[in-house]
Amino acid sequence: MLHNTKCECGHQNPVGTVLCESCGKPLDDEFGTAPLEMRYDGIARRSQRENPALIDRVWRFFSSVKVAIILIFLTLCASIMGTIYPQENTFLNVDPSVYYEATYGFSGKLYYLLGLSDTYGSWWYKLLLIMIGSSLIICSLDRVLPLYRALSKQQIRKHMSFLVRQRVVYQGQLPATGITAVSFIDGLVPLLKKRGYRVHSDGTALLAEKHRFSRWGPYINHIGLIIFLLAVLMRGLPGWSMDQYTGFLEGVPTQIENTPYYLENEKFTVEYYTEEELPEEFRGQGRAVPKLFQTKAILYECTADCSSDKPDLKQVHQQNIEVNKPLKYKDLLAYQFDFRQTIQIRAVNVSLTDKMSNQTYGPFELNTITPDETYVEGPYVLTLKDYYPEFALNDKGVPFTNSKSPLAPAFIFVIQGPGLAEDGEVFIYFPRDVDKQRFSQDKLNAGIVDKIDIGVGSMQDVSISRFTSYLNIRTDRALPYIFFGGIIFMIGVIMGIYWQHRRIWIRIDDENEITIGAHTSKNWFGIRKELSVILGKAGIVVEPKQLENGVKQA
Amino acid sequence: MSLEQWSENALLLAFILYNISFIVYVIAIAGKKWSNRDPIVHVRRWGRVAVTMTVIGLASQITYFITRWLAAGHVPTSNMFEFMTFLSMAIVAAFIILFWIYRLSALGLFAMPVSIILISYAAVFPKEVQPLIPALKSYWLYIHVTTAALGESFFAIGFAAGLMYLLRTIDYTSKTKESRKDSRGIEFTLYAIIVVIGFVLVSNGFKSTDYSAEFTQEVQQKDEQSGQLVPVTKTTVYTLPAFVQPANSKVVHMDSFLGMDQPLLSAPSWMKGIDSGKKLNTVIWSLLSGLILYWILRLIVRRPLGAIIQKTMGGIDADDLDEISYRAIAIGYPIFALGALIFAMIWAHEAWGRFWGWDPKETWALITFLFYTVYLHLRLSRGWQGNKSSWLSVLGFIVVMFTLIGVNLIVAGLHSYAGV
Ligand code: HEM
Numbered sequence: 005m006l007h008n009t010k011c012e013c014g015h016q017n018p019v020g021t022v023l024c025e026s027c028g029k030p031l032d033d034e035f036g037t038a039p040l041e042m043r044y045d046g047i048a049r050r051s052q053r054e055n056p057a058l059i060d061r062v063w064r065f066f067s068s069v070k071v072a073i074i075l076i077f078l079t080l081c082a083s084i085m086g087t088i089y090p091q092e093n094t095f096l097n098v099d100p101s102v103y104y105e106a107t108y109g110f111s112g113k114l115y116y117l118l119g120l121s122d123t124y125g126s127w128w129y130k131l132l133l134i135m136i137g138s139s140l141i142i143c144s145l146d147r148v149l150p151l152y153r154a155l156s157k158q159q160i161r162k163h164m165s166f167l168v169r170q171r172v173v174y175q176g177q178l179p180a181t182g183i184t185a186v187s188f189i190d191g192l193v194p195l196l197k198k199r200g201y202r203v204h205s206d207g208t209a210l211l212a213e214k215h216r217f218s219r220w221g222p223y224i225n226h227i228g229l230i231i232f233l234l235a236v237l238m239r240g241l242p243g244w245s246m247d248q249y250t251g252f253l254e255g256v257p258t259q260i261e262n263t264p265y266y267l268e269n270e271k272f273t274v275e276y277y278t279e280e281e282l283p284e285e286f287r288g289q290g291r292a293v294p295k296l297f298q299t300k301a302i303l304y305e306c307t308a309d310c311s312s313d314k315p316d317l318k319q320v321h322q323q324n325i326e327v328n329k330p331l332k333y334k335d336l337l338a339y340q341f342d343f344r345q346t347i348q349i350r351a352v353n354v355s356l357t358d359k360m361s362n363q364t365y366g367p368f369e370l371n372t373i374t375p376d377e378t379y380v381e382g383p384y385v386l387t388l389k390d391y392y393p394e395f396a397l398n399d400k401g402v403p404f405t406n407s408k409s410p411l412a413p414a415f416i417f418v419i420q421g422p423g424l425a426e427d428g429e430v431f432i433y434f435p436r437d438v439d440k441q442r443f444s445q446d447k448l449n450a451g452i453v454d455k456i457d458i459g460v461g462s463m464q465d466v467s468i469s470r471f472t473s474y475l476n477i478r479t480d481r482a483l484p485y486i487f488f489g490g491i492i493f494m495i496g497v498i499m500g501i502y503w504q505h506r507r508i509w510i511r512i513d514d515e516n517e518i519t520i521g522a523h524t525s526k527n528w529f530g531i532r533k534e535l536s537v538i539l540g541k542a543g544i545v546v547e548p549k550q551l552e553n554g555v556k557q558a
Numbered sequence: 559m560s561l562e563q564w565s566e567n568a569l570l571l572a573f574i575l576y577n578i579s580f581i582v583y584v585i586a587i588a589g590k591k592w593s594n595r596d597p598i599v600h601v602r603r604w605g606r607v608a609v610t611m612t613v614i615g616l617a618s619q620i621t622y623f624i625t626r627w628l629a630a631g632h633v634p635t636s637n638m639f640e641f642m643t644f645l646s647m648a649i650v651a652a653f654i655i656l657f658w659i660y661r662l663s664a665l666g667l668f669a670m671p672v673s674i675i676l677i678s679y680a681a682v683f684p685k686e687v688q689p690l691i692p693a694l695k696s697y698w699l700y701i702h703v704t705t706a707a708l709g710e711s712f713f714a715i716g717f718a719a720g721l722m723y724l725l726r727t728i729d730y731t732s733k734t735k736e737s738r739k740d741s742r743g744i745e746f747t748l749y750a751i752i753v754v755i756g757f758v759l760v761s762n763g764f765k766s767t768d769y770s771a772e773f774t775q776e777v778q779q780k781d782e783q784s785g786q787l788v789p790v791t792k793t794t795v796y797t798l799p800a801f802v803q804p805a806n807s808k809v810v811h812m813d814s815f816l817g818m819d820q821p822l823l824s825a826p827s828w829m830k831g832i833d834s835g836k837k838l839n840t841v842i843w844s845l846l847s848g849l850i851l852y853w854i855l856r857l858i859v860r861r862p863l864g865a866i867i868q869k870t871m872g873g874i875d876a877d878d879l880d881e882i883s884y885r886a887i888a889i890g891y892p893i894f895a896l897g898a899l900i901f902a903m904i905w906a907h908e909a910w911g912r913f914w915g916w917d918p919k920e921t922w923a924l925i926t927f928l929f930y931t932v933y934l935h936l937r938l939s940r941g942w943q944g945n946k947s948s949w950l951s952v953l954g955f956i957v958v959m960f961t962l963i964g965v966n967l968i969v970a971g972l973h974s975y976a977g978v
Contacts, residue, residue, distance in 0.1 A: 069939040080928040087918040124916045328696040339911035476911045490900045497892045
């Protein structure tokens with residue numbers, strides 16, 4: 005099919021054009037009276053090609069706002085579904101295939117089977133986001149260039165039917181006899197300029213335009229959204245995001261998994277509100293409302309021997325971590341998450357006493373996390389034969405450890421030295437007095453206990469870890485891009501919504517007949533009022549409401 | 559007088575002024591048909607009085623806000639009472655801004671009740687200044703909450719104007735399917751508003767009689783130290799007579815209400831947590847009292863409530879209402895996006911180390927945002943105006959309210975991770 009797309013003004017328009025690119029004459033419904041559809045100024049867009057090929061069909065699909073609205077609406081509905089029951093990621097150590105049915109019965113089972121228990125991580129939710137992203141890219145490309153073209157080559161004198169079919173229209177005569185068309189137009193120019201319009205005139209016709217940039221608002225905000233969505237997708241790449249919870253016992257540098265970093269919780273502090281600080285309804289209930297918890301943290305980087313018990317650590321950073329005040333070092337973030345009181349002996353400074361000569365050797369440190377193999381004190385050599393962090397005996401009387409935490413540490417030494425057997429004698433040492441009693445240390449050490457003793461001088465020699473601080477260790481390298489996208493989005497939205505692209509066309513025919521059409525991207529109330537004020541100053545009194553197309557002019 | 563008392567009195571004064579100004583708006587709009595007066599002069603004169611009272615009320619509420627801030631030492635938006643009063647204040651401010659643009663005092667006829675109802679709703683919650691747990695001590699939280707509320711307040715004005723548009727344009731004489739659907743929709747919306755009023759009346763009513771009923775529930779809870787499940791007894795106190803007791807609970811005591819001294823029903827067992835029974839009971843009370851109020855009103859006026867309101871609204875330009883509704887939403891949209899999503903992400907990032915966690919409240923903020931995104935696209939690109947767009951503005955505000963209240967009341971009930 006061949007269209008004659010040449011307008012009567014002589015301009016050759018591309019196929020699909022609705023309003024002549026030059027003079028604005030409606031091309032396909034020349035004799036209508038309804039207000040014109042002014043979106044994109046009636047230009048042709050790729051999505052409106054006839055006889056589309058497959059690629060054009062895809063293009064057309066994604067550039068359609070109707071499809072976009074359906075996609076956004078589907079995402080909205082899917083998001084609602086995901087809030088009905090708690091999502092899987094809110095639990096630790098729960099088997100979802102059992103949990104939902106056990107807790108919510110049949111509807112829970114259905115919820116799980118439909119995949120709604122992990123809505124936001126599901127492939128179809130991601131697919132929806134990807135489709136919105138594609139739609140954003142294609143719809144913007146489809147519109148922005150043609151719109152740019154249309155707005156950059158506007159004619160001043162528009163076709164009559166273009167003007168009278170705007171939503172804001174005025175038709176009348178020059179206000180007083182004696183005024184010429186040219187002087188009337190000239191008189192309007194400063195009035196329009198004062199209100200921020202850029203004015204172009206050709207004697208008896210005028211085009212005033214302001215805030216054209218606001219037309220780019222939607223495209224800029226969509227670009228922001230595209231950046232945002234891309235950044236969200238990038239988080240799925242390996243190394244881009246990490247999220248783990250680790251407990252840090254006071255005074256023990258602990259490796260952050262999959263990183264060369266070690267973090268030491270040097271000291272943990274928790275403060276509670278005092279009774280006086282609490283409001284009345286909270287008082288006297290023995291309720292402990294925490295006011296502050298803080299981890300005094302030191303971050304180390306491992307430089308050598310990283311997989312061994314005794315890695316070489318270099319301090320790289322030091323910071324106090326509080327809720328809302330995470331530790332930040334390069335990409336690494338550590339947030340205060342939780343804490344637990346875990347009273348444990350971290351190390352003891354013991355001395356060895358030769359009971360026969362009453363000589364004391366030491367003190368030397370016994371570390372309960374990574375104890376040394378041998379200790380040489382004076383003439384004595386202690387070899388650590390066995391170490392049980394949480395000592396216990398099974399029903400056959402064989403020792404074993406309950407856990408790796410030093411809750412009831414027991415050191416089993418072989419001691420060699422003066423007055424002892426040639427290849428050494430066994431000595432079992434419990435740092436905690438309770439354990440000493442419970443497992444009868446003296447009885448176990450029968451024989452050697454008369455010659456040798458190991459012990460601490462005072463409580464000062466015992467280092468205790470009182471708390472384990474749980475930190476949430478994170479890396480999110482996409483974060484800057486996510487916020488960047490968010491900022492671009494905001495800029496675009498604000499440009500597009502708080503400013504409006506306004507245009508006023510005026511032409512005077514037969515030296516007397518004024519025709520005015522005006523268009524704004526939003527806020528018709530505003531442009532009617534503005535035009536009414538401007539016309540009033542030029543001697544034409546017209547109520548804002550009368551400027552609305554279809555409202556009778558008095 | 560202490561600062562806290564000052565603050566409370568200022569709020570009370572604001573509340574009284576809002577109510578009086580509402581009455582003056584009614585006089586301004588409904589009174590223009592009274593005899594021997596020029597309707598335009600009448601509306602202008604009384605409208606000015608009403609707006610002046612609103613502005614004084616707003617000043618008084620701002621005084622409340624600042625004095626409470628000083629007394630508490632933190633921005634008073636950290637519990638339900640404080641948040642709701644803040645929202646109501648923002649709504650009045652948004653109304654004043656739109657009045658300033660459009661000079662339509664009739665908007666107050668619907669904007670003021672929204673604010674008034676929210677303040678009364680706030681009064682149901684404990685008013686005491688509370689200490690903050692560490693997670694809440696971040697100025698990003700305040701920025702997030704206040705900006706989001708500001709955005710929502712414009713949506714509230716969009717709702718008020720949209721509802722007015724519908725009331726103004728519905729044809730009650732027509733028997734077509736569309737007008738019937740519209741009129742039923744309007745009645746339902748009005749009923750929903752009355753439900754909130756019912757809730758407020760019932761809650762404050764029983765609060766003043768000190769009604770109480772107490773229940774205990776045994777749940778298995780993981781012990782912090784041993785990691786084993788141990789039975790724990792939880793207690794809840796109802797302040798409304800219990801139609802429904804929490805699932806698997808025992809009655810400790812229950813004041814008698816109209817001879818009812820035992821709960822009628824027990825909450826279904828999938829409602830976890832002792833508080834979900836209480837919430838269900840509250841919902842039942844609200845729906846019921848709303849229904850009773852609604853029918854009393856219907857019996858008095860003997861026609862749909864929408865029809866009686868419509869009578870007062872002659873002469874207001876429907877297109878203006880449509881435009882105001884859209885404009886309010888357009889103004890609110892960027893503010894809401896900034897406050898409820900972007901600032902929320904910054905805060906969540908600072909406080910919890912994750913910028914987004916799909917927590918129900920967060921997700922509902924996103925849903926609200928998506929809803930208004932759909933609204934804007936339909937309006938800008940598909941030309942939805944007038945009736946359809948007004949319905950969306952009404953629906954949108956219901957989504958907002960669900961995010962603020964419903965999520966706590968309903969969704970969170972399912973999310974009480976008790977005994978996992
Ligand atoms: C969640 C995703 C989206 C958001 C948050 C969003 C946001 C917005 C906003 C706020 C506006 C109004 C801007 C203004 O008036 O200045 C707008 C306009 C628009 N959007 Fe989107 N949008 C989204 C997705 C899409 C998609 C997928 C399409 C693809 C067809 C699309 C097409 C448009 C169009 C055509 C306009 C109107 C532009 C005009 O007025 O000329 N949007 N969008």
